[in-house]
Amino acid sequence: xxxTKNKSFTEKQYNIALMAKALGHPARVAIIEHLMEINxxxxxxxxxxxxxxxxxxxxxLKVLREADLIKGTIEGNAICYCINEKTFETFNNYxxxxxxxxxxxxxx
Numbered sequence: 344x345x346x347t348k349n350k351s352f353t354e355k356q357y358n359i360a361l362m363a364k365a366l367g368h369p370a371r372v373a374i375i376e377h378l379m380e381i382n383x384x385x386x387x388x389x390x391x392x393x394x395x396x397x398x399x400x401x402x403x404l405k406v407l408r409e410a411d412l413i414k415g416t417i418e419g420n421a422i423c424y425c426i427n428e429k430t431f432e433t434f435n436n437y438x439x440x441x442x443x444x445x446x447x448x449x450x451x
Contacts, residue, residue: 358411362434365410370395371403375426378413383425385418 407413411430415422
């Protein structure tokens, strides 16, 4: 997911936008939900869960990896994916802070 960095934005803003964009497709949300449910997964397991071609699933996994939402380890000739807890913690903290600030507003 190639994005041009603008010096007007912080690295954190760029990373949050990258995560949000990566989660902007229902197939990627389904992959994340599957990984959260089973805690780790080999690509062939994902292919059984997600009704898409292998090449399409691979492309979605690439986007999720580039956003650092998932990480993978090689096990034999397969890649085992899992959630990147640190990235989700960052994203969750951002959303929680946003939710808190929205609830404090008294305008409009």
